[in-house]
Amino acid sequence: MYKVGITGGIGSGKTTVCKVFEVLGIPVFYADTEAKNIMIQDALLIEGIKSTFGKESYFEDGKLNNKHIAGIVFNNEAQLAKLNALVHPAVFRAFDVWEEQVNPNVPYTLKEAALLFESGSYTMCDTTILVTAPLDIKLKRVMQRDQVTADQVTARIDKQLSDDEKAKLANHFIRNDEEHSIIEQVLALHQQFLEIVTDLQISK
Numbered sequence: 001m002y003k004v005g006i007t008g009g010i011g012s013g014k015t016t017v018c019k020v021f022e023v024l025g026i027p028v029f030y031a032d033t034e035a036k037n038i039m040i041q042d043a044l045l046i047e048g049i050k051s052t053f054g055k056e057s058y059f060e061d062g063k064l065n066n067k068h069i070a071g072i073v074f075n076n077e078a079q080l081a082k083l084n085a086l087v088h089p090a091v092f093r094a095f096d097v098w099e100e101q102v103n104p105n106v107p108y109t110l111k112e113a114a115l116l117f118e119s120g121s122y123t124m125c126d127t128t129i130l131v132t133a134p135l136d137i138k139l140k141r142v143m144q145r146d147q148v149t150a151d152q153v154t155a156r157i158d159k160q161l162s163d164d165e166k167a168k169l170a171n172h173f174i175r176n177d178e179e180h181s182i183i184e185q186v187l188a189l190h191q192q193f194l195e196i197v198t199d200l201q202i203s204k
Protein backbone atom coordinates (compact mmCIF):
# COMPACT_ATOMS: atom_id res chain seq x y z
CA MET A 1 0.00 0.00 0.00
CA TYR A 2 1.31 3.45 -0.95
CA LYS A 3 2.05 5.35 2.30
CA VAL A 4 1.96 9.13 2.63
CA GLY A 5 3.46 10.67 5.78
CA ILE A 6 2.06 14.04 6.87
CA THR A 7 3.57 16.35 9.45
CA GLY A 8 3.86 19.96 10.52
CA GLY A 9 4.80 21.94 13.60
CA ILE A 10 2.47 22.31 16.56
CA GLY A 11 -0.69 24.16 15.46
CA SER A 12 0.19 24.04 11.75
CA GLY A 13 -3.13 22.33 11.12
CA LYS A 14 -2.01 18.83 10.11
CA THR A 15 -4.96 17.16 11.88
CA THR A 16 -7.38 19.57 10.20
CA VAL A 17 -5.81 18.77 6.80
CA CYS A 18 -6.09 15.02 7.52
CA LYS A 19 -9.83 15.41 8.18
CA VAL A 20 -10.18 16.65 4.58
CA PHE A 21 -8.31 13.58 3.26
CA GLU A 22 -10.64 11.41 5.38
CA VAL A 23 -13.65 13.00 3.66
CA LEU A 24 -12.10 11.76 0.38
CA GLY A 25 -12.07 8.22 1.82
CA ILE A 26 -8.39 8.05 2.73
CA PRO A 27 -7.67 6.20 6.00
CA VAL A 28 -5.51 8.19 8.42
CA PHE A 29 -3.33 6.84 11.24
CA TYR A 30 -3.00 9.56 13.89
CA ALA A 31 0.33 8.79 15.59
CA ASP A 32 -0.06 11.40 18.36
CA THR A 33 -3.52 10.09 19.31
CA GLU A 34 -2.30 6.50 19.08
CA ALA A 35 0.65 7.37 21.33
CA LYS A 36 -1.78 8.59 23.96
CA ASN A 37 -3.94 5.44 23.67
CA ILE A 38 -0.93 3.18 24.04
CA MET A 39 0.30 5.17 27.03
CA ILE A 40 -2.84 4.20 28.98
CA GLN A 41 -3.18 0.64 27.63
CA ASP A 42 0.28 -0.95 27.43
CA ALA A 43 1.17 -2.26 30.90
CA LEU A 44 4.95 -2.36 30.28
CA LEU A 45 4.96 1.18 28.90
CA ILE A 46 2.86 2.43 31.84
CA GLU A 47 5.39 0.90 34.25
CA GLY A 48 8.27 2.51 32.30
CA ILE A 49 6.60 5.93 32.38
CA LYS A 50 5.78 5.71 36.10
CA SER A 51 9.30 4.66 37.02
CA THR A 52 10.84 7.40 34.86
CA PHE A 53 8.49 10.34 35.52
CA GLY A 54 6.86 9.34 38.81
CA LYS A 55 3.54 7.80 39.87
CA GLU A 56 1.87 11.21 39.33
CA SER A 57 2.18 10.54 35.60
CA TYR A 58 -1.21 8.83 35.93
CA PHE A 59 -4.37 9.78 37.78
CA GLU A 60 -6.02 7.22 40.06
CA ASP A 61 -8.52 6.32 37.34
CA GLY A 62 -5.65 5.40 34.97
CA LYS A 63 -5.86 8.55 32.83
CA LEU A 64 -2.61 10.12 31.68
CA ASN A 65 -1.52 13.25 33.53
CA ASN A 66 -0.46 15.12 30.36
CA LYS A 67 0.34 18.33 32.20
CA HIS A 68 2.70 16.59 34.65
CA ILE A 69 4.63 14.82 31.88
CA ALA A 70 4.65 17.87 29.57
CA GLY A 71 5.99 20.02 32.45
CA ILE A 72 8.96 17.67 32.81
CA VAL A 73 9.83 16.76 29.24
CA PHE A 74 9.37 20.09 27.46
CA ASN A 75 11.78 21.70 29.93
CA ASN A 76 14.47 19.04 29.74
CA GLU A 77 15.96 17.51 26.57
CA ALA A 78 17.22 14.36 28.32
CA GLN A 79 13.82 13.63 29.85
CA LEU A 80 12.12 14.17 26.49
CA ALA A 81 14.55 11.74 24.86
CA LYS A 82 13.62 9.16 27.52
CA LEU A 83 9.90 9.62 26.85
CA ASN A 84 10.42 9.37 23.09
CA ALA A 85 12.49 6.20 23.50
CA LEU A 86 9.70 4.63 25.55
CA VAL A 87 6.76 5.67 23.36
CA HIS A 88 7.94 5.80 19.73
CA PRO A 89 8.80 2.11 19.20
CA ALA A 90 5.32 1.18 20.49
CA VAL A 91 3.71 3.65 18.05
CA PHE A 92 5.71 2.20 15.12
CA ARG A 93 4.39 -1.28 16.00
CA ALA A 94 0.82 0.02 16.27
CA PHE A 95 1.11 1.55 12.78
CA ASP A 96 2.15 -1.81 11.29
CA VAL A 97 -0.85 -3.52 12.92
CA TRP A 98 -3.18 -0.74 11.67
CA GLU A 99 -1.82 -0.98 8.09
CA GLU A 100 -2.52 -4.73 8.01
CA GLN A 101 -6.17 -4.03 8.79
CA VAL A 102 -6.78 -1.25 6.27
CA ASN A 103 -9.22 -1.96 3.42
CA PRO A 104 -6.90 -3.13 0.61
CA ASN A 105 -9.01 -1.31 -2.00
CA VAL A 106 -8.12 2.20 -0.80
CA PRO A 107 -5.56 3.88 -3.10
CA TYR A 108 -3.21 5.01 -0.32
CA THR A 109 -2.99 5.68 3.43
CA LEU A 110 -1.86 8.67 5.46
CA LYS A 111 0.29 8.61 8.59
CA GLU A 112 -0.07 11.83 10.58
CA ALA A 113 2.78 12.40 13.05
CA ALA A 114 4.08 15.56 14.70
CA LEU A 115 7.57 14.03 14.74
CA LEU A 116 7.58 12.26 11.36
CA PHE A 117 11.06 13.58 10.49
CA GLU A 118 12.51 13.75 14.03
CA SER A 119 11.59 10.11 14.77
CA GLY A 120 12.83 8.81 11.41
CA SER A 121 9.43 7.30 10.60
CA TYR A 122 9.33 9.22 7.29
CA THR A 123 11.80 6.66 5.93
CA MET A 124 8.97 4.11 6.06
CA CYS A 125 6.69 6.32 3.90
CA ASP A 126 6.65 6.52 0.09
CA THR A 127 6.23 10.28 0.14
CA THR A 128 5.65 13.09 2.65
CA ILE A 129 3.61 16.26 3.08
CA LEU A 130 4.66 19.20 5.26
CA VAL A 131 1.88 21.49 6.53
CA THR A 132 3.12 25.00 7.34
CA ALA A 133 1.68 28.15 8.85
CA PRO A 134 3.28 31.39 10.09
CA LEU A 135 4.48 31.32 13.72
CA ASP A 136 2.01 33.96 14.93
CA ILE A 137 -0.93 31.97 13.52
CA LYS A 138 0.34 28.71 15.05
CA LEU A 139 0.74 30.34 18.45
CA LYS A 140 -2.72 31.89 18.29
CA ARG A 141 -4.38 28.61 17.25
CA VAL A 142 -2.76 26.46 19.95
CA MET A 143 -3.22 29.03 22.74
CA GLN A 144 -6.91 29.16 21.86
CA ARG A 145 -7.34 25.38 21.36
CA ASP A 146 -5.43 24.20 24.47
CA GLN A 147 -5.77 27.22 26.78
CA VAL A 148 -1.98 27.45 27.16
CA THR A 149 0.52 30.31 27.17
CA ALA A 150 2.77 31.40 24.29
CA ASP A 151 5.77 30.22 26.37
CA GLN A 152 4.32 26.71 26.70
CA VAL A 153 3.79 26.48 22.94
CA THR A 154 7.26 27.89 22.25
CA ALA A 155 8.82 25.26 24.56
CA ARG A 156 7.43 22.56 22.24
CA ILE A 157 8.36 24.40 19.05
CA ASP A 158 11.94 24.50 20.36
CA LYS A 159 11.96 20.69 20.66
CA GLN A 160 10.90 20.15 17.03
CA LEU A 161 12.89 20.61 13.82
CA SER A 162 12.34 24.02 12.23
CA ASP A 163 10.11 24.28 9.15
CA ASP A 164 13.24 25.00 7.07
CA GLU A 165 14.83 21.74 8.23
CA LYS A 166 11.61 19.81 7.66
CA ALA A 167 11.20 21.37 4.20
CA LYS A 168 14.52 19.83 3.12
CA LEU A 169 13.08 16.38 3.82
CA ALA A 170 9.49 16.91 2.60
CA ASN A 171 8.17 16.08 -0.87
CA HIS A 172 4.91 18.06 -0.86
CA PHE A 173 3.70 21.17 0.94
CA ILE A 174 0.38 22.54 2.19
CA ARG A 175 0.21 26.14 3.31
CA ASN A 176 -2.41 26.59 6.01
CA ASP A 177 -2.45 30.35 6.43
CA GLU A 178 -5.14 32.94 5.93
CA GLU A 179 -4.45 33.31 2.17
CA HIS A 180 -4.56 29.68 0.99
CA SER A 181 -7.46 27.21 0.88
CA ILE A 182 -6.67 23.84 2.45
CA ILE A 183 -9.39 22.10 0.44
CA GLU A 184 -8.00 23.08 -2.97
CA GLN A 185 -4.48 22.03 -1.94
CA VAL A 186 -5.69 18.67 -0.60
CA LEU A 187 -7.70 17.99 -3.77
CA ALA A 188 -4.65 18.75 -5.95
CA LEU A 189 -2.41 16.43 -3.90
CA HIS A 190 -5.05 13.70 -3.81
CA GLN A 191 -5.20 13.80 -7.61
CA GLN A 192 -1.41 13.55 -7.81
CA PHE A 193 -1.31 10.56 -5.47
CA LEU A 194 -4.07 8.78 -7.42
CA GLU A 195 -2.03 9.26 -10.62
CA ILE A 196 1.16 7.98 -8.96
CA VAL A 197 -0.62 4.92 -7.59
CA THR A 198 -2.24 4.19 -10.98
CA ASP A 199 1.17 4.49 -12.71
CA LEU A 200 2.72 2.16 -10.14
CA GLN A 201 -0.04 -0.41 -10.73
CA ILE A 202 0.39 -0.22 -14.54
CA SER A 203 4.16 -0.69 -14.31
CA LYS A 204 3.79 -3.77 -12.06
Ligand SMILES: CC(C)(COP(=O)(O)OP(=O)(O)OC[C@H]1O[C@@H](n2cnc3c(N)ncnc32)[C@H](O)[C@@H]1O)[C@@H](O)C(=O)NCCC(=O)NCCS
Binds near residue numbers: 010067084
Ligand atom coordinates in the same frame (compact mmCIF):
# COMPACT_ATOMS: atom_id res chain seq x y z
C1 LIG B 1 3.98 14.98 26.69
C2 LIG B 1 2.51 14.69 26.45
C3 LIG B 1 1.94 13.80 27.55
C4 LIG B 1 1.75 16.04 26.44
O1 LIG B 1 0.40 15.83 26.10
P1 LIG B 1 -0.50 17.01 25.47
O2 LIG B 1 -1.93 16.56 25.53
O3 LIG B 1 -0.17 18.29 26.13
O4 LIG B 1 -0.01 17.15 23.96
P2 LIG B 1 -0.35 16.28 22.65
O5 LIG B 1 0.09 14.86 22.83
O6 LIG B 1 -1.77 16.49 22.23
O7 LIG B 1 0.64 16.89 21.59
C5 LIG B 1 0.40 18.19 21.03
C6 LIG B 1 1.59 18.59 20.25
O8 LIG B 1 2.74 18.71 21.10
C7 LIG B 1 3.89 18.39 20.35
N1 LIG B 1 4.59 17.21 20.93
C8 LIG B 1 4.05 16.10 21.52
N2 LIG B 1 4.98 15.22 21.87
C9 LIG B 1 6.15 15.77 21.46
C10 LIG B 1 7.51 15.35 21.54
N3 LIG B 1 7.81 14.15 22.05
N4 LIG B 1 8.46 16.18 21.03
C11 LIG B 1 8.15 17.39 20.48
N5 LIG B 1 6.90 17.84 20.39
C12 LIG B 1 5.92 17.04 20.87
C13 LIG B 1 3.39 18.05 18.93
O9 LIG B 1 3.36 19.18 18.11
C14 LIG B 1 1.99 17.58 19.18
O10 LIG B 1 1.20 17.57 18.04
C15 LIG B 1 2.29 14.02 25.07
O11 LIG B 1 2.53 14.91 24.04
C16 LIG B 1 3.16 12.80 24.86
O12 LIG B 1 2.91 11.78 25.45
N6 LIG B 1 4.20 12.93 24.00
C17 LIG B 1 5.10 11.82 23.77
C18 LIG B 1 4.61 10.98 22.64
C19 LIG B 1 4.97 11.64 21.34
O13 LIG B 1 6.15 11.79 21.01
N7 LIG B 1 3.95 12.02 20.57
C20 LIG B 1 4.13 12.66 19.33
C21 LIG B 1 4.53 11.77 18.22
S1 LIG B 1 4.10 10.07 18.27
Ligand SMILES: Nc1ncnc2c1ncn2[C@@H]1O[C@H](COP(=O)(O)OP(=O)(O)OP(=O)(O)O)[C@@H](O)[C@H]1O
Binds near residue numbers: 032145
Ligand atom coordinates in the same frame (compact mmCIF):
# COMPACT_ATOMS: atom_id res chain seq x y z
N1 LIG C 1 -7.23 27.04 8.20
C1 LIG C 1 -7.66 27.16 9.47
N2 LIG C 1 -8.49 28.14 9.81
C2 LIG C 1 -8.92 28.30 11.09
N3 LIG C 1 -8.55 27.49 12.11
C3 LIG C 1 -7.72 26.48 11.83
C4 LIG C 1 -7.23 26.26 10.50
N4 LIG C 1 -6.41 25.18 10.53
C5 LIG C 1 -6.39 24.75 11.81
N5 LIG C 1 -7.19 25.53 12.59
C6 LIG C 1 -7.40 25.36 14.05
O1 LIG C 1 -6.13 25.51 14.66
C7 LIG C 1 -5.98 24.55 15.72
C8 LIG C 1 -4.76 23.68 15.41
O2 LIG C 1 -5.05 22.86 14.29
P1 LIG C 1 -4.73 21.29 14.33
O3 LIG C 1 -5.17 20.69 15.62
O4 LIG C 1 -5.23 20.70 13.06
O5 LIG C 1 -3.13 21.42 14.28
P2 LIG C 1 -2.04 20.31 14.48
O6 LIG C 1 -0.94 20.64 13.54
O7 LIG C 1 -2.63 18.95 14.33
O8 LIG C 1 -1.62 20.63 15.97
P3 LIG C 1 -0.82 19.75 17.06
O9 LIG C 1 0.57 19.56 16.58
O10 LIG C 1 -0.89 20.55 18.29
O11 LIG C 1 -1.57 18.45 17.20
C9 LIG C 1 -7.28 23.75 15.79
O12 LIG C 1 -8.08 24.30 16.80
C10 LIG C 1 -7.90 23.95 14.40
O13 LIG C 1 -9.31 23.88 14.45
